[in-house]
Each structure stands twice: as C-alpha cells, then as structure tokens.
Amino acid sequence: MEMPELVRKCAEKELFSYCETKVPPCFRNEVRVNFRIEGETATLYEERITLANPANWSWRPVAQFRFQIELNQWSLHYPVDRDSWRLYLNAGPTLNLKSLLRAVDDDPFNSFWQ
Template sequence: MELPELVRKCAEKELFSYCEGKVPPCFRNEVRVSFCIDGEAVTLFEERITLANPADWSSRPVAQFRFQPELNQWSLHYPVSRDCWRLYLNAGPTLNLKNLLRAVDEDPFQSFWQ
C-alpha cells in the first residue's frame, strides 16, 4: 500500500529539510543523507564516497519510519541488519514525523548514527 498523497508530501518536505540540514556544505562531496519511500515505509540512509573509487557512493540504512494508516501515525525502527528492522522503543508512535527525526538525533543508545 502507498502513503496517502498528503502524508507523502508532508513527509517529503520534512525529510528533504532534514537531509539538507544534516551535513554541512563543506562535507557534502564526501557524505550525504538521503531517503527512499517504499509503500508505507520511509528509509533514511547515510551515503559516503568509497575509498576505492571516489566517484562511487556506498549507503547504509540509518532509520526507518513506518506509517500506520489505521492510526494515522508514524513509528520508528532501527536497523539490525541491512534488511531487518526493530521497533525503537524509546520513541512511541506519533502523528508528527519531526518528533521521530528528533529521536533519531537524540538517541542515547546509538541505534542509528553509529
């Protein structure tokens, strides 16, 4: 199932702003933050240039936000492996994606930015 159009547009706006502000301009040729929307899930990635070939970028998942349409809420998940996610219990479901982005940055358990 896809995100409702209004939810998608709001999420994209919030995430574009977050990604743009996450890395200072002087480092954007080496590292960047991006996201991908797949159905009702949004995955946040950290991308870095590879040492073998600076023209290539490698990415690693940082966080995943899942929209629950029946509750109209987002939940936050952290990566266990590239394809396995666990619910982040330190931030409950919320209507406001910005709250979960803040939880990613304030994470005392270092579940996201390692």
C-alpha cells in the same frame, strides 16, 4: 499499500529539510544523508564515497519510519543490518514525523548514527 498523498508530501518536506541540515555543504562531496519513500515506509540512509574508488558511493541505513494508515501515525525503527529492522522502543508511535526525527538525533543508545 501506499500512504495518503498528503501524508507523503508532508513526509517528503520534513525529510528533505532534515537531510539538508545534517551535512554541511563543504562535506557533501564525501557524505550525504538522503531518504526514499516506498509504500508506507520512509527510509533514511547515509551515503559515503568509497575509499577504493571515490567515484562510487556506499550507503548504510540509518532509520526507518513506517506509517500506519489505520492509526494515522508513524513508528520509528532502527537497522539491525541492511535488510532488517527493529521497533525503536524509546519513541512511541506518533502523528508527528518531526518528533521521530528528533528521536533519531537524541538517541542515547546510538541505534541510528554509528
């Protein structure tokens, strides 16, 4: 199921703004922070050039935000590996995606930025 269009547009705006501030412009040829939205899920990920071939980029998941349509709120999840996620219990579900982005940065457990 797809998230409502207005929710998606607001999420895109928040995530784009967040990604733009994470890496200084002078390093963006080596590191990028980006996101993708699929269905009810927004995934934040980091891209880096590979040492073996600087023309190639590798990526790793950073955080996942899941929108629950029935409750009209977001939940935050951290990566266990590339394809599985766990609910981040240090930040409860919220209507405010921006507060979950702050939780990603303020994480005392280093669940996101490793």
